[in-house]
Every structure is written in C-alpha cells, then in structure tokens.
Amino acid sequence: MTDTIQFENVSKFYGEVLGVNRISLTISPGITTLVGPNGSGKTTLMNLMTGLVQPSSGTVSVLGMNPSIASDVFFQVGYCTQFDSFPRGITGLQFILDGLMLFGTSKDEAAHLAYEAIERVQLAQEAAHRKIAGYSKGMRQKIRLAQALAHHPRVLVLDEPLNGLDPMARAESIALFQELGRLGMCLVISSHILDEVDRISDRVVLITGGYLIAQGQIQEVRREVRDKPMQVLIRCNNPELLAARMFSVNHCVEARLHDDGHGVFLRTGDIDQFYRLLNEIAVEGLVNIEAVAPADDNANAIYQYLIGSDGSAS
C-alpha cells in the first residue's frame, strides 16, 4: 500500500461539460491545497478521489486502492464535503455515531471516538447533544469535520473547510490541520482564502477550467513562473536612493515606496541579478538595508499570475 493519492491522466466529463481534463498528479502526506476559481474542478478532483464520481478516462488511486470500492477506501479516508446539509432531525453526536457504527466498531468504541472527534474540533459537548438544525454555520462546519476525522483516517479530504468559521474557529481549524499534517496524515484542502493557504499548505495545486496549471511548494511554483517579474520588499533608511540605483539596470520594472517611507517594493525580471546588485549597494554603504523579503511568493500572487484573477474574490 502506497501513502500517496495518484491521478494518472484523469479526465471527467459531465455529459458535454468538462469537469477536469488530463490531470496527472501525485499527492503525498502533508497538507496539499487545491486552489482555483469557482467551477475550476477542485470539487471534481475531490469527488474523484473519494469515488463519488467516476473518471471518464484515466485512473485514480488512493493509498493504492480504487476509490470506487468504498468498503476498502473509507476505512482510510475521510471526506468533509462542502454540502451544508445533514440527515433531518438528528443531534451532532448522533450524526457522528451513525457514521461510526458502520465501521463495525462496538457502541462503546464508537461513542469514545465520537467524543474524541468532537473535542478535537473544539465543539462544546453540550452543543453535540443538540439538534444540528439549530447549529450556526460554523458549528455545522465543525461537526462535519468531526465526522470526517472521527475514525482516524490516513487521508482527509476537506472541501472549503474554513467557510463560515469565525476568525477564532478558523485559527483553531488551521492549527488542527497543521497538527494532522505533522502526524503524517495526507490532507487535501480546497480553499479560496489564499492568505491562509500560505499558512496551511506544504504544497499547492493550481487548477482552472479543469486544467492543472501548476503544483508544488508555493516558492517552487513561484520560481517556475519565470516570465512574471518578482516583487521584493526592501526595508532601508533611504528607499528613494535604492530605487534610483536599481532602476539604473534594465531588469527593474517597477518601484513603489512603502506607506511608512522606510521601505520600497521593487519588481524585477531577473531576481538573481537583482540580488547581486543589492549586495553591491549594501557593501557600498550608501543605503542601510534592514530587511529583504519576497513580497509575492504567496498563493495569492501566484494565483493572479497564473489564473489572472484575484482568488479571494471568487
């Protein structure tokens, strides 16, 4: 049994409509985030890896298993879908118990696992005994997450898991995902909240229009986008002079002063030459450089470069 999720030349069509096209992808343990606008194929990818839909062509394997064989796969996989709906009239605890009882566990063991999961997502025990119909959106999100991870899966697939959560709950969820990732679990998360993608992810998969655009660590993906100028923030005591020196070479295409006047954003088409020149300026001592930081090797910038729109708005 492997520990990866593999897509080999997978296409999915819904009648005439393209879901995803010729996707080849390997997802390793850790946190992988699927990024893309609405309708880009993120949920289709997740549904394919959990057998809710079948590929039109190509093969998908999850830990070496065929996802369409539920009786094998779902002992190892948990999927928290984006569907904000539940069986009617049940409590949060009953919802998790009903799922766990199908794993062949005893009632005591199921109850133990259910309470453990409820605690893990930090849902109040008292709330777990109330009917889900009376939950807030954030609580419903938490109870679905609890249900997906209650049986201790090795793969956890989470479709927009941060939707509807307040900032505190969001931070708690991110901490939980990071902990699960550190434990060696394979987490696949789709998210529109790109600022948080940077904090959560070990890797990103960018997808648009059903096509895979890029994959890998965010910095790696950014480096691959060689044709787009990179932006660097330099904190220094004389940003105007620094900008003037930098513009003396032709690879620098844009400069913008920081709001506080103690730094400058510089955009360059040749990052290697840029850093060499910056070293020379620092050695000359004309400008006192305090800090240098890439300003656009985050998911949001990559998203804009590759997909051409601001992901946070979609």
Place this chain on the structure above:
Amino acid sequence: MTQEQLQTAIGNLRRQPWSLWALQARRLTQIEIRRNLISRRGLWIYFLAFIPAIIIGIHLLVDRHPDFAMSDDTVVLAGVVQLYYVRLGIFFGCLGIFSRLIRGEMVERSLHFHLLSPVRREVILLSKFLAGGFSAVAVFGTAIIVDFTLMYAGYGGAGQEFVFHGPGLGQLASYLLITVLACLGYGSIFLLLSLVFRNPMPGAMLLLGWEAINPVLPSLLQKFSVASYLRHLMPVSVPAEGIFALLTVETEPVPAWAAVLGLIALIAAVLVFSCYRIRRLEISYTSE
C-alpha cells in the same frame, strides 16, 4: 464453468467479509427505520394507513351489528384491503417511503454520508429496502390488524366465534401476507424508479394507471401487475359491480404459491437491477 473455476468462485465468496456486511446492514437498517417511523414528514402515511380504521371505528360506535350483517362486513373488509390498501393506501405510502430512501436523500443532499462510509453500495441499497419494507409493513400491517379488530368487535360472541373458531384469523393472515407482498413489491419498484429517474412521480403515476386498468386487460397482460397477483391471494373475493363488471376479464385463478413466488421473483429481479444502478450512481446534487 469448470469445477476448478466454480471452487475458486465459491472460495472467493467465502472470503468476503459477510459478518461485517451483516453488521453494517443491521445498523443501516436501524438508522433508516428510525428516520422512516419517527418523522413528522411521515405523518401523512400514518393518516393514509389509518383512515379506514377511523371510519370503521365510527361505524362501530354508531351502527348496530346484527349477526347476519357479519358476512357483508367480511366482504367490506376484503374490499377495503383489495381496493383501498393495495391500490391506494399501500401504493402511495410505499411511494412516499421508498422514493425518499435514495432520491429524497439526494434532494436533501445527505446521500453522500452513506456513500462515504465503508459500506458496499449494494449493502446500502438492500438495507434501505429492508428498512423501507419494515416501516411500510409495520404501519400498514398494524392498520389492517386494527381494521380487522374494529370490524368484528361489535359482533360480540358471534364475532369472537368467527375470528377464533372460524375463518377469521386465516383471513387476517392472508391480509397480512398481501400487505407484506404489496409493500415489498411496490417498494422495490419505487426504489428502482427513484434510482433511474430524477422525478419518480410520472413513473409511479403510470404504474398506478396500469394497475387500475389491469383487471380489464387480457389475461396475459394481467400477469404483469402486482395487484393482479395479490388479488389471487385474497381470502374473500370482492365482486365487481356495474360497468366495471362488464369490462372485467375473468382470468384463470393462480395458485397462492405461484402468486407468492411470482411476486418474490419480481422483487428479486428489481432489486438486482437496482444494485447494478446504485454501483454506477454519481453524486451531482447540483442537478437535483
């Protein structure tokens, strides 16, 4: 198939986790029965089942029950079972219960919770069918027992004699057998309709029409009807009257065992096809 292949196939079957499947089926059935029977949305099915009991109860309170009227009431009860329960009450009750099992959950967007559990889809389908069958039989079987009790309660000693020392209990057993077969027969068809069609209602209405005109069809076509088989199990025949009597084609009586086996074969065939369909079911709630 060679003997070696046969042995391999039997060995493979034996290696399957039958005990886990049985446990999963039992638990899924319990969950579904809870949802079917303890649900505000299911109240109309109780109403449908117990309307005759209410009417018979009113008659019990306001009518006198001379002994000679008991045979008329026996025919009335047979008519209630054959014309009301089989053709309307159980038909629509099963439509409500069985079409909700798959399609209803797709409309409510909660079916994926089952499909994302480590349970074979065939086990999910058969468990849902069992739960639907149990729920329908529990409701309509109880209703028929209540009808039967109220029908003969007003006759005092004569009624007791008829029930306990006459054909009464045998007739009740036949009505219950008819109820079980009607629930499972219609239930399997509605389950399949809800798997095949986004809206199972037009198919159900076609079936209702077919069942309604079935008595006036040629005897060969009458064989393709749930109600037709059930009619052969009726312990008391209900005479067709008026224009309906002129149109009704009398068919050769079918032995009870043949009627039962015929219906069981129909149910099995429909369930096998339903299992085939659910294996290929994809979740696309957006199109629901």
